[in-house]
Amino acid sequence: MSAQQDGQRAIATAREVLCALIAAGIRDLVISPGSRSAPLAYAAAEAEAAGKLQIHVRIDERSAAFMALGISQATQTPVAIVATSGSAIGQMLPAVMEANHTGTALLVLSADRPDELHGTGASQSTRQKNLFGEHVRAALNVPAGHSPATALESSLAALRGNALTAPGPVQLNLQFRDPLTPEDDASIDNQPWTQIHPGNWKPAADKLPDMSWPRPEAATTRRTVVVAGHGAGAEAQAFAQHLGLPLFAEPSSNARFSANAIRHYRPLIAVGLEQIERVVLFGRSTLSRPVGQLLAAEHLDSVIWEPSPAPWYESGRRREVPVANRQELVDFAGNAAQGWLASWQHLDVQAQEIRSAMQDPATLTGAGAATEIWNAAVPQLLLGSSNIVRDFDLAADPLQPGAGRCHANRGLAGIDGTISTALGLAIGSGERTLAVMGDITFAHDASSLIFSPDEQKPTVDVVVYNDGGGAIFSTLEHGQVELSHRYGNSVERLFATPQQMNLAALAEGYGWEYHRVSDPAELASLLAQSTPQQLRLIEIPAERQSLRADQLELNQRIAQLSWPEY
Secondary structure (H helix, E strand, C coil): CCCHHHCCCHHHHHHHHHHHHHHCCCCEEEECCCCCCHHHHHHHHHHHHCCCCEEEECCCHHHHHHHHHHHHHHHCCCEEEEECCCHHHHCCHHHHHHHHHHCCCEEEEEEECCHHHCCCCCCCCCCCCCCCHHHCCEEEEECCCCCCHHHHHHHHHHHHCCCCCCCCCEEEEEECCCCCCCCCCCCHHHCCCCCCCCCCCCCHHHCCCCCCCCCCCCCCEECEEEEECECCCHHHHHHHHHHCCCEEECHHHCCCCCCCECCCHHHHHHHHHHHCCEEEEECECCCCHHHHHHHHCCCCEEEEECCCCCCCCCCCCCCCEEECCHHHHHHHHCEECCCHHHHHHHHHHHHHHHHHHHCCCCCCCHHHHHHHHHHCCCCEEEECCCHHHHHHHHHCCCCCCCCCEEEECCCCCCCCCHHHHHHHHHHHHCCCEEEEEEHHHHHHCHHHHCCCCCCCCCCEEEEEEECCCCHHHHHCHHHHHHHHCCCCCHHHHHHHCCCCCCHHHHHHHHCCEEEECCCHHHHHHHHCCCCCCCEEEEEEECCCCCHHHHHHHHHHHHHCCCCCCC
């Protein structure tokens, strides 16, 4: 059946789709090359030429999807991703999964063959209409030759979320028939603009949280702690400060910037657990087992601040009671008991003294690197998963200004796509971005260092803490198995996966500046220098043989501290 017999042409459908997205406020589109997606590529080129859209090109779809994730998180607006049919769509799954669990609005525009080609063995054709399953808020299909108007309206509404569902990723599958190239003089600039308006997306600067909290209605004082997990935001800090409560804030909570924040809260929970009466949780806590044990403690009452649907857990599956009313939350927490915050602050000072005594100031350990990077106060900071984010959790000083915004892919806490996410954050924010990660995380996404000559380069530093393998496993139960020698070299081989990469050669091959630093002063000096549109790969050589023993000793020494009474 020809396109003329079956409705509008592919290019007309593509133009209608992009007109609707632009009218709804979407301004960024990430695309990878492919033929079936050509109508969307040509329509996007027309929109960019008209000044209505910005295109970002990535050579592979996995990198494209994570870049889109970063752009969306930096701008707090949805981003469209375009890819051709077949396995190209499957490459986006890891980023879509992360977007699902972080409530990030990504619109996957998946080009597809028409129905008559499915099941025939046609090249690059597969059943992809619902490929992402439960990881998208909606999966809609536009058959070849049909108007996309109804599916567009549903897609844009699903991206936004509602009173019961958080925003998140959506798949709009577009089936195109030949011809796939424009064959007329029309362009998107002279098309009728759709009036689909499910709601305007505002820039992040227009979405400032409410920092005002009421006073508790009763004069009751309590020994409450505030836990600020990933994405908690500044209102968690404001809440703790308002009531005089200790704050246990992860780096990517973006709440770790006051004297209420207890830097060494993770090892100190063992000292103060029996003193705690109540827990208030903001955001998603993912970094430590001590916090997990705190939140699971049966003798403690706990609530979670949830003014809007959370994307990372299912209703009724957590122990904390959801609270959406500000007065109810402060009444639950109460004002701090006499000396309650001072006791935690005193313990924190003691823990810092213990850690300082154990650390050689001239050696660039993970915590030492975290200190220098945190103090560099870059506008955008992205922390890789595994040990890196935990180094920052231990070392980032709440009394230092730190990064303008601290990011981490904590939706599923995976290591994939970290470099691509950083590139997206830099592009979306227009600001200098520093991404710090371990060598295995870097290796997972190293091909994303490549940039096409025609693409404008952002300002990005990628810092690789290279200890030759996955060090985090030695700090878990697997480290004890390794010490037993029961499995020989299996733990090192199967978990640590040691590697020997030549990062200097990789940097040269991809056109990045390369630096190797080995002491804190050298790192601090390098980070103090930055040039617009500069791409730098910074390697910190390290060793991991003593990591498990060092962490055990630190935790044991801190656990021996006595609870101070004020």
